[in-house]
Amino acid sequence: MRFSLDWLREYAVLDAPLDTLVQGLVDTGTEVDRVLRGPAGVVVARVVTLEPVPESTKGVLFAHIDIGGDEPLRVITGAPNLRVGDLVPYAPPGTLLPGWDQPLGVRVMFEGKYHSPGMLLSAVELGIGEDAGGIHHLERGLPGQPLHEVLALDTVLEVEVTTNRPDCLCHVGIAREMAAAVGETVREPDSTIPEGLLSAASLAQRAEVDVEDADGCPRFSVRIIENVAVAPSPDWMQRRLRAVGLRPINNVVDVTNYIAHEAGQP
Numbered sequence: 001m002r003f004s005l006d007w008l009r010e011y012a013v014l015d016a017p018l019d020t021l022v023q024g025l026v027d028t029g030t031e032v033d034r035v036l037r038g039p040a041g042v043v044v045a046r047v048v049t050l051e052p053v054p055e056s057t058k059g060v061l062f063a064h065i066d067i068g069g070d071e072p073l074r075v076i077t078g079a080p081n082l083r084v085g086d087l088v089p090y091a092p093p094g095t096l097l098p099g100w101d102q103p104l105g106v107r108v109m110f111e112g113k114y115h116s117p118g119m120l121l122s123a124v125e126l127g128i129g130e131d132a133g134g135i136h137h138l139e140r141g142l143p144g145q146p147l148h149e150v151l152a153l154d155t156v157l158e159v160e161v162t163t164n165r166p167d168c169l170c171h172v173g174i175a176r177e178m179a180a181a182v183g184e185t186v187r188e189p190d191s192t193i194p195e196g197l198l199s200a201a202s203l204a205q206r207a208e209v210d211v212e213d214a215d216g217c218p219r220f221s222v223r224i225i226e227n228v229a230v231a232p233s234p235d236w237m238q239r240r241l242r243a244v245g246l247r248p249i250n251n252v253v254d255v256t257n258y259i260a261h262e263a264g265q266p
Contacts, residue, residue, distance in 0.1 A: 038127065
């Protein structure tokens with residue numbers, strides 16, 4: 001299973017070094033197969049000029065970018081959504097992107113005539129979204145500034161939960177293990193429901209639960225929620241779902257998946 005460190009930190013103070021948190025899980029029998037970190041070394045770049053590559057028939061461009069050096073750096077891009085003045089993420093050679101096996105290098109293009117060191121990044125390449133059709137635009141930042149100072153980049157843990165630890169099949173469970181390992185307390189999510197939204201009598205008339213096997217299912221609860229408008233989920237929820245490998249659909253589907261991954265219950 002995948003667990004978002006940003007999400008885990010909602011339930012406990014987990015400011016210890018990542019290696020300490022990971023070792024705490026391993027020491028209690030929960031193996032961590034892989035740690036997927038946000039790409040280190042990515043910086044903010046400002047697009048200075050855009051020029052067509054003469055040999056290109058598909059709109060490939062030279063993008064001169066300011067990354068805080070004395071001179072602009074030239075990279076080659078086919079992104080259709082770039083404009084002069086845009087702030088965008090730039091990954092220099094040597095950057096290892098999420099899900100990539102090899103670090104970026106210097107691309108040799110157009111039969112060796114041009115070189116492109118590193119690349120400008122889309123949301124997919126950053127690991128923060130599904131938009132692969134263009135470069136991700138930043139709302140703030142200075143040329144050369146580390147990207148993690150202007151954009152939240154999550155760390156994802158791929159964890160192997162053993163069959164005897166179903167309590168660890170959710171973020172609250174893993175946060176509890178980490179918190180115990182570093183001497184912190186876990187903060188259970190608030191599950192209180194505002195009263196007065198629907199009377200008990202009205203609820204009983206519209207929904208009924210009959211538990212036929214009280215030993216196998218000692219508790220089953222139902223709550224009616226009205227006046228829900230189906231719409232996209234908030235950005236923070238979409239980011240967390242993507243981090244654990246789920247594709248956001250809409251607020252109704254997403255909140256169901258969110259609670260399942262938060263508490264381990266459907």
